[in-house]
Amino acid sequence: xxxxxxxxxxxxxxxxxxxxxSIMNNVQFDGxxxxxxxxxxxxxxxxxxxxxxLDPERPLITIPRDLVLSREAVQLHAKAxxxxxxxxxxxxxxxxxxxxxxxxxxQLFICS
Amino acid sequence: MLRGxxxxxxxxxKMKSLEREFDSLRQQTASIPWCAEYWWDxxxxxxxxxxxxxxxxxxxSRALEFPGIGDSMVPCLDMANHASxxxxxxxxxxxxxxxxLLLLRHEVQLQQGxxxxxxxxxxxGACEMIxxxxxxxxxxxxxxxxxxxxxxxxxxxxxxxxxAVASCAPGVRLSNRSGRxxxxxxxxxxICLNEEDGLQFRVxxxxxxxxxxxxxxxxxxxxxxxxxxxxxxxxxLWEVYRLRAVSIIQDRVEQQLKxxxxxxxxxxxxxxxxxxxxxxxxxxxxxRLRDLETRLLEQAYEDLEGEVCMVCISADIxxx
Numbered sequence: 001x002x003x004x005x006x007x008x009x010x011x012x013x014x015x016x017x018x019x020x021x022s023i024m025n026n027v028q029f030d031g032x033x034x035x036x037x038x039x040x041x042x043x044x045x046x047x048x049x050x051x052x053x054l055d056p057e058r059p060l061i062t063i064p065r066d067l068v069l070s071r072e073a074v075q076l077h078a079k080a081x082x083x084x085x086x087x088x089x090x091x092x093x094x095x096x097x098x099x100x101x102x103x104x105x106x107q108l109f110i111c112s
Numbered sequence: 113m114l115r116g117x118x119x120x121x122x123x124x125x126k127m128k129s130l131e132r133e134f135d136s137l138r139q140q141t142a143s144i145p146w147c148a149e150y151w152w153d154x155x156x157x158x159x160x161x162x163x164x165x166x167x168x169x170x171x172x173s174r175a176l177e178f179p180g181i182g183d184s185m186v187p188c189l190d191m192a193n194h195a196s197x198x199x200x201x202x203x204x205x206x207x208x209x210x211x212x213l214l215l216l217r218h219e220v221q222l223q224q225g226x227x228x229x230x231x232x233x234x235x236x237g238a239c240e241m242i243x244x245x246x247x248x249x250x251x252x253x254x255x256x257x258x259x260x261x262x263x264x265x266x267x268x269x270x271x272x273x274x275x276a277v278a279s280c281a282p283g284v285r286l287s288n289r290s291g292r293x294x295x296x297x298x299x300x301x302x303i304c305l306n307e308e309d310g311l312q313f314r315v316x317x318x319x320x321x322x323x324x325x326x327x328x329x330x331x332x333x334x335x336x337x338x339x340x341x342x343x344x345x346x347x348x349l350w351e352v353y354r355l356r357a358v359s360i361i362q363d364r365v366e367q368q369l370k371x372x373x374x375x376x377x378x379x380x381x382x383x384x385x386x387x388x389x390x391x392x393x394x395x396x397x398x399x400r401l402r403d404l405e406t407r408l409l410e411q412a413y414e415d416l417e418g419e420v421c422m423v424c425i426s427a428d429i430x431x432x
Binding site: 001002003018022025027029032034037045046047048049050051052054055056057058059060061062063064065067068069070071072073083086087090091094096097098100101102104105108109 | 136140143146150151159160162163167170175181183187188189191192193202206211212218229
């Protein structure tokens with residue numbers, strides 16, 4: 001599914017889409033931005049300072065709690081998402097990592 | 113490419129574990145109608161074991177242990193690359209509302225254009241960094257940890273029983289944190305002991321009516337493999353058991369070094385299949401990992417030799 005999605009484009013977004021996504025989802029950036037780092041290290045994308053003076057007391061990025069994928073978030077999603085709940089109930093001995101993977105698979109599946 | 117490194121068996125074990133988990137997912141969701149149709153159908157089903165492996169890699173390379181939240185994935189924040197120790201630029205925490213925050217560390221002065229990094233873990237060994245994140249930090253001069261698998265002796269009549277009752281990983285972890293390599297792992301104690309030492313097995317009935325294998329040492333039940341070491345440490349023959357353990361581990365280290373040397377002698381990074389298709393950076397990381405682990409194991413061999421001498425001296429003093 002993932003390979004096909006990337007090949008056909010429905011599972012691939014350009015890195016420039018991150019900015020739009022962040023705005024739509026209320027992620028706040030203050031003094032930093034995601035950019036491509038060029039050069040010998042070939043790291044690709046990175047978080048880069050856009051200011052000469054960053055204050056350690058001011059958050060550089062604020063991510064709303066409902067965007068964080070945690071055990072609590074999976075359980076919350078399962079209350080609202082019948083498909084996720086069905087799968088998690090069918091596999092009661094699934095590890096925490098397994099439940100994350102199922103949640104992610106379902107998100108990718110919805111894209112397909 | 114990875115032959116001789118601790119990464120090779122780790123990846124093999126991980127792949128097997130993911131395949132088992134995927135099969136289990138398939139079996140247990142096969143009766144859900146939409147899963148059967150859209151995931152598992154022979155012709156139209158779109159889920160494959162490869163998807164499970166890719167999602168695991170996505171998780172493993174991005175998950176953070178977030179204070180106040182636990183293991184989690186945090187979008188945008190996880191775009192930060194890794195730098196360890198004093199080079200780490202930023203820290204992460206939760207606000208009173210439960211939002212995730214990235215903040216500059218107080219000790220850090222960052223210029224415009226400078227990279228905001230977090231640490232993926234200052235204490236992780238070279239193998240774990242490549243395994244989880246696919247890279248090795250520049251300037252790493254120590255593998256820090258190497259896990260070597262251990263096997264029961266082929267002619268050990270209790271070998272299968274011992275392995276069945278083991279409650280720990282079947283191997284030994286060699287660690288270098290202070291210039292001296294130390295080892296840890298309880299599996300070695302099962303390898304060392306035999307019936308004449310007082311190791312016994314019996315089949316017992318559980319409360320549910322099932323039968324299970326139970327191990328005992330000198331008639332004392334072993335609820336876990338860790339318990340065995342506790343019994344041995346207060347046994348009169350403790351120095352003898354320790355000598356056996358250290359000798360077996362030293363032999364194992366020697367065996368691994370021979371593999372690493374033979375790979376190096378054979379041209380370095382040659383492998384049976386498709387080696388020319390491996391990209392440059394993974395190839396470089398594999399070679400660096402081999403060098404780092406070779407050095408740690410060479411140090412381990414020396415330090416284990418020292419430990420053998422110490423144990424022998426100690427055994428002489430106690431009269432064995």
